[in-house]
Amino acid sequence: MKRLPQWAWALAVLALVLLFNLVLTPGFFHIEQRDGRLYGSLIDILNRSAPVSLLAIGMTLVIGTGGVDLSVGAVMAIAGSVAACLIARPAESPLGGINLHRSTPLILLAALFAALLCGLFNGILVSWLDLQPIVATLLLMVAGRGIAQLFANGQIVTFHLPSFSAIATGSLAGFPNPVWIVLLTFLIFAVLVRSTAFGLFIEAVGSNPVAARYAGVDARRIKLAVYALCGVCAGLAGVIGTADIRGADANNLGLYLELDAILAVAVGGTSIMGGRFSLIGSIVGALLMQALTTTILTRGVSPETTLVMKALVVVAVVLLQAPAFRSWAVGITRRRPA
Amino acid sequence: MAIRLKFRHAAALGIIAALSIGMVGCSNSGDTSATNSTTTSSGGATNSGKKIVMGFSQIGSESGWRTANTESIKSAAEQAGIDLKFDDAQQKQENQIKAIRNFITQGVDVIAFSPVVETGWKPVLEEAKKANIPVIVSDRRPDVPDDLYVTFIGSDFVEEGKRVGEWLAKDMNGKATIAEITGTPGSAPANDRSKGFEEAIKAYPGMKVVFSQTGDFTRAKGKEVAEALLKSDVGKSINALFCHNDDMALGAIQAIEEAGKKPGKDIVIVSIDGVHDALQALVDGKENFVVECNPLLGPVIMDTAKKVLNHETVPKRTVMKDGEFDQTTAAKALPDRKY
Incomplete structure (x- = not known):
């Protein structure tokens, strides 16, 4: 029992949700090929969970250092607005004068660069100015959406550029591109934190910053790096969200997704206090959240109950993770027969 | 140490102050454009x-x-x-x-x-x-x-819903299996548009709403809801879609296209607002009817x-x-x- 990773509980609940659908939602497991791509509810779960998965990957590292990044939703909006404005170049937008000749790679780089700047801004506030992460990132969470709206001049900027929308709507080997993007990002981050000392440094900073400093870990540079990486992940999520609807909706893109990302990380077994993190757990967490959403949407459950059902599942997972609750539950079941 | 800390806090405060001045600056510039009118006629x-x-x-x-x-x-x-x-x-x-x-x-x-x-x-x-x-x-x-x-x-949001419902009933000869993508739960336009639509189709026993889910008035949610809808059992039977605003309809149109169906033909789509992109969808034959909300x-x-x-x-x-x-x-x- 002790050998099980923390995210095993999330995985178990995810399996339970899927089992529920296997029995009670006809057609949920049906997958077919349409126009060379796989099509079905399970593929939807993978595809739709991509933005939150990406946010959760970045957020995992930040939370690993004992911090939190509340601005990721707003950074998504900024990256999305930058991309959409650079493609459509509306005359009213401050970015309208920049011409990247509708080159998808350049536009993608520009959007990710904007997100990187946002991440660096957070990182500087947290590491060099010693602001509490929740306060430092709150700044950009509030102001960021305004910046995105400023870029887009308050409009939903729509565009037509098939090579850019393919980032979200295209597919490779049957699977939608966002699934591959998440997989690739996950692999890069996994190598980064497990095959180099970077992951160890993050855990050191998160579990005991003083000890880490005495051991020679430069906490500031580690923190700056994780916030910057988190920004880039958010930028990628924003690009996917924008490419998906062929337009940047600065008011709604990524709205409240920072909370979903934190929830995915917590459900995935990463300690919110920092010091121990699990990337795979966060992905499982994001998949669980999306599996719930897709289940609810497919079954046409009334919108009022949606949030309650999500909350119940999250409470269940978090309780199952808590050793104190488990021993209490075991105690109760043991007492009853006596 | 104490002095250094103070310096850090001062610097942080400085940044916050600079940011907020920036924000005030923005709103001021917004105000001037509105208050410029002081110089115009005495009308x-x-x-x-x-x-x-x-x-x-x-x-x-x-x-x-x-x-x-x-x-x-x-x-x-x-x-x-x-x-x-x-x-x-x-x-x-x-x-x-x-x-x-x-x-x-x-x-x-x-x-x-x-x-x-x-x-x-x-x-x-x-x-x-x-x-x-x-x-x-x-x-x-x-x-x-x-x-x-x-x-x-x-x-009149109720009236808008009613007009959409009546047009749909006429267009489909009083027989349709309808999915509804609603606005933000509890908002007046969502409540009233649902109400008006239902009042209009009540007279036609062949018109049935078989699916209703919120898309929060946004394009992204409209698309996600439509995607899930199309894969569900009821989704396979629908031939009409009513969205509480144009943006959700535009998202749903994308989802329907990606599912390999023809929006506007396989599924008749109606919505409310009358924004530019929705009119474009009408012209392209991907949507069927839009009631304006002026x-x-x-x-x-x-x-x-x-x-x-x-x-x-x-x-x-x-x-x-x-x-x-x-x-x-x-x-x-x-x-x-x-x-």
Whole structure:
């Protein structure tokens, strides 16, 4: 029992949700090929969970250092607005004068660069100015959406550029591109934190910053790096969200997704206090959240109950993770027969 | 150490201060464009010869519809020579209440506002009443006693839903299996559009709503809901889709296309608002019918404000005229569509 990773509980609940659908939602497991791509509810779960998965990957590292990044939703909006404005170049937008000749790679780089700047801004506030992460990132969470709206001049900027929308709507080997993007990002981050000392440094900073400093870990540079990486992940999520609807909706893109990302990380077994993190757990967490959403949407459950059902599942997972609750539950079941 | 810490905190405060000054700077520049009207004609003067000052509390800038609405109010105030104090509440009721209180303290001549939600407006409107400042409600109606505002100017959301329902019933010869993607739960347009639609299709036993789920008035959610819908068992049987606004319909159209079906043909799509992109979808044959929700309330609001301050009687309710578009009429309207 002790050998099980923390995210095993999330995985178990995810399996339970899927089992529920296997029995009670006809057609949920049906997958077919349409126009060379796989099509079905399970593929939807993978595809739709991509933005939150990406946010959760970045957020995992930040939370690993004992911090939190509340601005990721707003950074998504900024990256999305930058991309959409650079493609459509509306005359009213401050970015309208920049011409990247509708080159998808350049536009993608520009959007990710904007997100990187946002991440660096957070990182500087947290590491060099010693602001509490929740306060430092709150700044950009509030102001960021305004910046995105400023870029887009308050409009939903729509565009037509098939090579850019393919980032979200295209597919490779049957699977939608966002699934591959998440997989690739996950692999890069996994190598980064497990095959180099970077992951160890993050855990050191998160579990005991003083000890880490005495051991020679430069906490500031580690923190700056994780916030910057988190920004880039958010930028990628924003690009996917924008490419998906062929337009940047600065008011709604990524709205409240920072909370979903934190929830995915917590459900995935990463300690919110920092010091121990699990990337795979966060992905499982994001998949669980999306599996719930897709289940609810497919079954046409009334919108009022949606949030309650999500909350119940999250409470269940978090309780199952808590050793104190488990021993209490075991105690109760043991007492009853006596 | 202590000194260093202090320095850090000072630097942090400096950054915060710089940021907030930046933000104030932005809102100031927004204000000037609105208050520039001071130099224009004296058309906005009351009987006593003083220029009318209006405080307007806007919901925010959540959609293309809202942007057009704000634009209309600002330009109409300028044309009418009314000094407009404009506040953007960023979709938060507390910001709106704060703005209205500010308007009362400043002693504006008339207050106008679009309530973001229906409830919770009674205390602040009573304060305005006590200060003898008339209140004009625009776009959405608040749930307050009638004597707390002079008039409500806006579209009839129930009527919009009804018109969509009636057109659909006629087009489908009274037989349709319908999915509904609703607006933000609890908002007046979502409640009323559902109600009107249901009233209209009640007369046709062959018209059935088999699926209803919220898309929160956004494109992304509209697409996600439609994706899930198309994979469900009921989704396979539907042949009509009613969306509470255009943006959700535009998202749903993408989902339907990605599922390999033809929007506008395999599934008849109807929605409300009449934004540019929806008219384009009509022209492209991907949507079938759109009832307009007129955002150009500015001229009516300014006109009403003048009448109220000149002690003329105004109707308690001014219903905006909403147009409607099908695939042929949309082609004509599209080139002039600004929002």
